[in-house]
Amino acid sequence: MREQGRVRWRRFGLIFVPAAAAATFLVGAAVQGAIGASFVVAGTPIKTSAELVKSYGAAEFGSFVETKDGREIPVYVVANRRVESYNLCQSYLLPSPVGPVTIRIVAGTEGRPVVSQHQVTKATMLEAGHATYTDFEFGRDASTLDQVPGISGPAGVPGVQATAVVARNARQVFLATSSARLDLPDLRLRVLLGVHECF
Numbered sequence: 001m002r003e004q005g006r007v008r009w010r011r012f013g014l015i016f017v018p019a020a021a022a023a024t025f026l027v028g029a030a031v032q033g034a035i036g037a038s039f040v041v042a043g044t045p046i047k048t049s050a051e052l053v054k055s056y057g058a059a060e061f062g063s064f065v066e067t068k069d070g071r072e073i074p075v076y077v078v079a080n081r082r083v084e085s086y087n088l089c090q091s092y093l094l095p096s097p098v099g100p101v102t103i104r105i106v107a108g109t110e111g112r113p114v115v116s117q118h119q120v121t122k123a124t125m126l127e128a129g130h131a132t133y134t135d136f137e138f139g140r141d142a143s144t145l146d147q148v149p150g151i152s153g154p155a156g157v158p159g160v161q162a163t164a165v166v167a168r169n170a171r172q173v174f175l176a177t178s179s180a181r182l183d184l185p186d187l188r189l190r191v192l193l194g195v196h197e198c199f
Contacts, residue, residue, distance in 0.1 A: 057081030060160040061142035061153035075122040084113040089198035118180035129169030
């Protein structure tokens with residue numbers, strides 16, 4: 001019995017140490033601006049929550065992302081020139097021989113926000129306890145959005161834009177995000193056996 005336990009945990013380590021390293025690489029690549037706004041997605045839902053989010057220069061519209069096997073998934077694109085997130089939590093689940101495993105990242109927990117520059121997120125769900133838009137425009141042709149340089153949607157698709165958005169108790173499920181620069185104070189990454197999602 002003891003030897004069997006060792007084998008299971010060794011297999012667990014072989015699978016999830018690379019997963020943790022990959023997650024760390026993704027954060028590092030985003031910091032360096034190496035990940036573009038468009039790339040093939042894995043299709044795994046990622047959950048993010050934050051106590052307070054302040055966005056400056058916002059553009060939003062419907063679109064699609066593509067998986068490696070060619071599937072197209074409808075998403076809601078949320079782009080911002082600058083985003084400040086307080087008490088940020090990000091998590092996603094991975095299957096394993098010993099049950100589900102949670103990859104969980106927290107940052108911006110000591111009063112200093114996570115700051116993202118020129119961020120583009122492909123979301124499937126957005127929630128907030130309260131949201132305030134400044135200079136709000138809804139129904140504008142997505143191809144004419146100009147609040148985030150270089151980011152616009154397809155012609156004929158309704159778009160949303162604002163000079164600023166403040167959201168409290170925000171929750172989001174997304175399939176992909178990219179950032180030209182990402183600053184994460186108080187960053188902690190954990191690989192946890194079981195389900196320990198942000199919400």
